[in-house]
Amino acid sequence: MDGPRTDAADEPSRRLARPVRVVAVAVVVVAGTLAGRAVAHSGGLRGVAPESLTVPTWLFLATGGGVVGASFLLASFVTDRSFVRRLDTWRGPTLSTGRVLRLSGRALGLVGLLVVLASGFAAGSVTPTDPIRNATTLVVWVGWWGLVVAATYLVGDVWATLDPFRTVAGPLPSLDRSYPDALGSWPAVAGLLLLVFVEVVTPLADDPRLLATVVAAYGVATLAGAVVFGAETWFGRGDPLARLARAYGRIAPLERTADGLAVRLPGSGATSAAWVDGRDDAALVVAVVFATTYDGFVGTGLWQSLARPFVAAGVPPLVLYVALLVGGFGLFYAGLAVAGRLARRTAATYLTPAALVRRFAPSLLAIAAGYHLAHTLGTTLSLLPTTLAVLAAPLTPPVAPPTLVVPSWIGGVGIAAVLGGHLLAIWIAHTAAYELFPDRMQAIRSQYGITLVMVAYTMVALWIVTTPGGAPPYL
Template identity: 45%
Template sequence: MTHRSRLRRLSVLFGTLAVWIAIGAQPVLAHAGSLGGSLRSVPAPFWLVVVSGGGIVGASFLISSFVTDDETLGAFARWRVAIDSSVGLLGTGLRIAGVVGLLVVIGISLFGPSVAVANFGVLLVWVGWWAGFTMVTYLVVDLWPVVNPFRTLAGRFRTVSTRTARNLPQRVGSWPSVVGLLGLVWLEVVSPLAASPRALAAVVVGYSIVTVTGAVVYGDDWFEHVDPVSRVFRLYGLLAPIQRTDDGVSVCFPGSALARVRTAFDTDDVAFVIALLWVTTFDGLVATVAWNAVLDATAPVPSWGVNLLGILGGFVVFFVVYQRAATVARRTADTYVTGSFIAGWFAPSLVPIAAGYHLAHFAGYVIGLAPALLTVAMDPLSPPAPIPVLGIPDWFGGVQLAFVVLGHLLSVWVAHTRSFDVFPGRLQPLRSQYPFVVVTICYTASSLWVVAQPTIGGVAG
């Protein structure tokens, strides 16, 4: 089958899926102020999806273990089609759009409607950017380095400044981005950022001041090591089938850029990948009835404290489990390579897991609130009432589960490819993956468990 015919079949498949969703979705009118009501759980027994999902991931490793040919694995990692295209004019337009979008978010959030679902600034941040734009980043191409309004503004300030950018202390590494990512998601959970436009405006303004100031002082190192948003998009961008290069763009297999990462991540970079994986799961967990029961059971303790313990504790558990798997992998592979190197070498393979869960968590969210975003965009300061929102059909829960499982399957394949780049022979690479397959199955089970849980205001799972 030729590459063009494959693309044609994929286009027909996704087009059919989009039409099916549109037919099955039911238009409803939004009455709630928060956007959380658009999230729905999967109407299926959680034990069924957990067992089946974990079984699929385990079976995928068994199947991939038969592929030990260097040429076949190399084709996945190295196949690329370069497209000689200039993004100069397009890049300028995207940079302008990024700055304008930032100003619109702040202005409309401050002076627009106080109801979240009717405020264009709130919808643009959560539906258009954090959900929709992020999906484009790992499904198509990473445009954030160009769109990033903070980078654009910092660049303008640096051109008129006589100061030279400082170097970040090496001992700091990328740990600030780990703390920043955990802190941002915790702030999203404990504060009414999705329900209060004024609160969102305050956070956006504060984040803009800190980020632009840091980038002016430390230059691009700030976006490379400190800014959590830039680091999230950079990791997700490595999953995309379109990669930006110095000469333009190139087309490759999804995830192959992750397999091509030539160095092992340092411990701080591994921690950031683990943090991304955990906060994506935690963001879905806090919307479930199960987590709400935990908050009720610990009622004397303020909810912000419980959520802080939850996000920090979950990160520590995920991080320790992964590091322990790397230590065990050193023994199963019977190698002199250190456990920290193994942990850093396989860390890129975790990115598809985070992306798969993000897609499962937010695909229905975007579809349900897209009519609201388009309607409010027509008249941001005085939108019509009521605001249209689509109700997602129950069968879409199966699609959510498929997204989670597909992310884990791609993770197994990336890890499989990377193992043959560092371990000799045919058995040693396979043995190095045993602990990580177990960890991946555990991650799959936990992710599917969260997706299958009934959500607050949602349907039972």
């Protein structure tokens, strides 16, 4: 893979400029469309405020970053290349997935979609408008965002079977237009950022009818993509939710094969760079990491303080949220690009920074998974009994609002999830480096940059998880 240096590879910011502009334009267009609906997000399903820390915040964050740095030092002692390769390629027994199981999963996905649409559009007439008593809100945020997404990285890519839009797209006729190579994964990147933006700036979590409308609009858009380019092509490259699930599935212990599901060690599916073949795929990984960070950061007091002088000066809040989305995503990607440049320098290799970015980017998926679990676990567990009760009797939900009870150990599990995700990311990067470089010290030195990025991500994630949050301000 070694090759000559190229000026283009040394300028990641220039390469990122056009895609960022595309994302920005898409977000601005939707922001303008939704401006009339952008009322205050009540934060009813944004989770329960974390417990206060009993140690200074700076000490806690420094300790978390130190744990990641120390884990890199410990991983550096594992220099037996054959041992690393055996762990990475180990596969357990293959679990058969019968036709009945696959059909049952598809049927479950279709039923879930029908419940979301029916309960959402009937809100106020047949079903309650209260988000924590409406099946639409509970199925989407507890069932899908809390349980299904978590299952994709804790178990395997279950969304590939459950996805109702993929099921509907299967029998539809296709125009079989050639998918432009220039598009790559950028539709999925823009779509993922757009979805999290819409969730933040609208009362999506608190308005079942609006939520059902967005789900229906998403379905129309993704089915249109499947009809134009073919279902396999669109869901393999352009669909945001399918690409999100496939990316998370890379760190899961179950791998889908032609014979069924193969057992593997967690994270071993992310060590291969075969599926990250361009800056668009690397940007998709960054978008997965940044999406949950953005959703958590906008509810903090720091964001409120940063935005206050601009709002007082007359800057529309939506403009600030767009700027934070595009600027934050660009900052996260820039951190990865810097890691690639630093890896090239410290490893003394002729591999371009872009090639090194593609090789180390998949390790960040473990970070995203850990933060997602920490971000959603409390809300999911507290609302799961209510969700099951509402689904059991969707037309006669409990009259009294449910009492949200979060176990006292949730805060500790969230912190452990963040740190665990980062430790797994260190090992994935370590494995990738040993596959890439023949010299042991060269492999170790190549990880300096990505480790620094991981330490920074760790401290940001831990700060957000342990900071009392609320609804995004000024909307």
